[in-house]
Amino acid sequence: MSDDGHISLTRFLIEEQRAGHVNADLRLLVEVVARACKRIAIAIGKGALGGVLGEAGAPGETRLNVQGEAQKKLDVLSNEILLEANAWGGHLAGLASEEMELPHPIPDVYPRGNYLLVFDPLDGSSNIDVNVSVGTIFSVLRCPDGVTQPQAAHFLQPGRAQVAAGYCVYGPSTQLVLSVGHGTHAFTLDREVGSFVLTTRGMRIPEETAEFAVNLSNQRHWEAPMQAYVADLLAGKDGPRGKDFNLRWVASMVADVHRILTRGGLFAYPLDRKCAAQGGKLRLLYEANPMALLVEQAGGAASTGRAPLLDLAPQALHQRVPVFLGSRIEVETAVAYHRAADAAAALSPGTAAG
Ligand code: AHM
Ligand code: MG
Numbered sequence: 001m002s003d004d005g006h007i008s009l010t011r012f013l014i015e016e017q018r019a020g021h022v023n024a025d026l027r028l029l030v031e032v033v034a035r036a037c038k039r040i041a042i043a044i045g046k047g048a049l050g051g052v053l054g055e056a057g058a059p060g061e062t063r064l065n066v067q068g069e070a071q072k073k074l075d076v077l078s079n080e081i082l083l084e085a086n087a088w089g090g091h092l093a094g095l096a097s098e099e100m101e102l103p104h105p106i107p108d109v110y111p112r113g114n115y116l117l118v119f120d121p122l123d124g125s126s127n128i129d130v131n132v133s134v135g136t137i138f139s140v141l142r143c144p145d146g147v148t149q150p151q152a153a154h155f156l157q158p159g160r161a162q163v164a165a166g167y168c169v170y171g172p173s174t175q176l177v178l179s180v181g182h183g184t185h186a187f188t189l190d191r192e193v194g195s196f197v198l199t200t201r202g203m204r205i206p207e208e209t210a211e212f213a214v215n216l217s218n219q220r221h222w223e224a225p226m227q228a229y230v231a232d233l234l235a236g237k238d239g240p241r242g243k244d245f246n247l248r249w250v251a252s253m254v255a256d257v258h259r260i261l262t263r264g265g266l267f268a269y270p271l272d273r274k275c276a277a278q279g280g281k282l283r284l285l286y287e288a289n290p291m292a293l294l295v296e297q298a299g300g301a302a303s304t305g306r307a308p309l310l311d312l313a314p315q316a317l318h319q320r321v322p323v324f325l326g327s328r329i330e331v332e333t334a335v336a337y338h339r340a341a342d343a344a345a346a347l348s349p350g351t352a353a354g
Helices: 009-018 024-050 073-087 125-130 216-221 224-238 253-263 284-297 328-347
Strands: 092-097 115-123 134-142 164-170 174-179 185-190 195-200 211-213 266-269 301-303 323-326
Touching (some): 009 024, 009 185, 024 115, 024 134, 024 185, 073 115, 073 125, 092 284, 115 284, 125 134, 134 284, 164 253, 211 253, 216 224, 253 284, 253 323, 266 328
Parallel strands (some): 092 115
Antiparallel strands (some): 134 164, 301 323
């Protein structure tokens, strides 16, 4: 505790180091990411007064990122803040961002460390201009031994290999949620002091829930088992589930997952016909894996609908996947619908699951 009874992120990390959960480099890495998130929070907090809203690029021009999505000014700014903050500390071998096609090398003038940092600099950016919560998501991997110039292939590690993951949600308050593999913990930014303060040690997701988060407007594009699963949720007390479910969808994954870590729920961005060719909507390395680690560390579950997310072997830096995560029993229920449909389709090959 500090004199005012608060445990700062710095103190928390020093205690994690003493407990053998992080080394000095990983501690520095998390501190640097947290500092960058504070700068992003300040830029977001200025809103229209900071001149940071709207599309990137010249007026009338739409700038697309590697994903083919229109970039916002804050997407670009947040990416630059994270790159700049992490270039010189000597803790990283390389970085990869949702906003950049290829991994970003550490400039030759700086020493290189043993970690790889992967991030979505501004998740939910369609919500920026309407003053709804957005966030930064990050994941930390070990750089393979002997590699000093990491290439895309070196980042393709399963989610279980993450040594840390977290997000910062820029909402009514700014919160950093972090796991270094020993629970999931939440810190709230004290804006006056400028430091993150531990506000929830050991977040726990209730196993059962009556709340789900999904973009229901995609319903007609989903696979058959997802349609059946959500139809049963919507049937409420009158259906096979025998209870009413509530629907919440912010359209910022960070905000939806933060609600689920706080009070439970199921988050799903399933396969649909619109995103089937890419494998899903959300990115495995930048979004699904870090959130899956945080959720599992809080007692929840995370799946593609068919297999545990954290076990997937990534094939590409910007790979996309279907995502189901949150309260354990609800995730298992959604998975059961998919497995049953797959088993039925295997017995009568003419019947497709989609
Ligand atoms: P982004 O990283 O480009 O902002 O996209 C990811 C976001 C997630 O935060 C959110 O869950 C999802 O896309 C919302 O999708 P939709 O617009 O289909 O509701
Ligand atoms: Mg995102």
